[in-house]
Amino acid sequence: xxxxxxxxxxxxxxxxxxxxxxxxxxxxxxxxxxxxxxxxxxxxxxxxxxxxxxxxxxxxxxxxxxxxxxxxxxxxxxxxxxxxxxxxxxxxxxxxxxxxxxxxxxxxxxxxxxxxxxxxxxxxxxxxxxxxxxxxxxxxxxxxxxxxxxxxxxxxxxxxxx
Ligand SMILES: [Zn+2]
Numbered sequence: 001x002x003x004x005x006x007x008x009x010x011x012x013x014x015x016x017x018x019x020x021x022x023x024x025x026x027x028x029x030x031x032x033x034x035x036x037x038x039x040x041x042x043x044x045x046x047x048x049x050x051x052x053x054x055x056x057x058x059x060x061x062x063x064x065x066x067x068x069x070x071x072x073x074x075x076x077x078x079x080x081x082x083x084x085x086x087x088x089x090x091x092x093x094x095x096x097x098x099x100x101x102x103x104x105x106x107x108x109x110x111x112x113x114x115x116x117x118x119x120x121x122x123x124x125x126x127x128x129x130x131x132x133x134x135x136x137x138x139x140x141x142x143x144x145x146x147x148x149x150x151x152x153x154x155x156x157x158x159x160x161x162x
Contacts, residue, residue, distance in 0.1 A: 013054035015112035026117050027051050033120070040120050043128040045081055047116070049073040050132040053139060054108045063098040067149055070139060074146040075153075077129070077136050088153040096152050102142060109135035 006018035017023045027047075034044035052059035052069035060066030071089050079085055111134035116127045139146075 010112070012057060013051075013108055013112045015114040017114055017117070023055075023113065026113055030113070030116070037120055039122075039124055043081075043125045045072065045086060046076045046128050046132040047113075049076055050109075050128075050135045051113060053135050054112065056104050060101070060104075063101040064093050066101050067098040067145065068093065070142060071146045071149040071153070073132060073136055073139075074143065075150060077132055079150075084157060085150070085153060088157040089149065092149060092152045092156055095156075098149070099145060102145075105138060107138055109138040111135075 006022055007016040008019040008022070009016050010020050010023035012020060013023060015023050015026075017026050030040065030047055031044070034040040034047070049069045049072045052065075053073055056066060056069075060069060068090055072086060075081060075086050075089065109131075111131040113131065115131045116124065136143075
């Protein structure tokens with residue numbers, strides 16, 4: 001622990017990790033680690049979608065990417081990230097365009113990636129879930145839009161089944 005640690009909050013999510021660049025560095029490190037660690041890998045979709053919805057300036061530029069991450073976050077939490085449904089979300093945009101993007105939220109959740117930084121202990125997955133749930137809660141006003149998209153994904157998946 002160094003006293004020189006940069007605690008500047010990220011302007012997008014508020015994590016005290018050294019501004020926007022420091023926050024991104026942590027996300028990139030978690031993403032790299034997820035490839036090598038089953039515990040991390042099992043919840044990494046949640047990490048990606050929670051992070052995206054706390055940084056929609058970059059990860060939700062288009063309505064399509066915005067709603068993809070929002071819907072995926074809902075799927076991750078409400079459907080335990082059921083893989084088949086999760087991967088059915090992106091293809092829906094090929095036939096059903098997204099609605100207009102809502103104005104970006106200012107409050108994006110009381111927890112941030114700072115909660116899951118560091119070593120992946122046995123409670124890593126639980127901490128990721130807590131963080132993701134806080135982000136999802138912040139987006140309560142847009143749950144209906146996510147559920148709508150999830151319903152489309154569900155139909156699409158059922159229809160695609162042989
Ligand atoms: Zn951030």
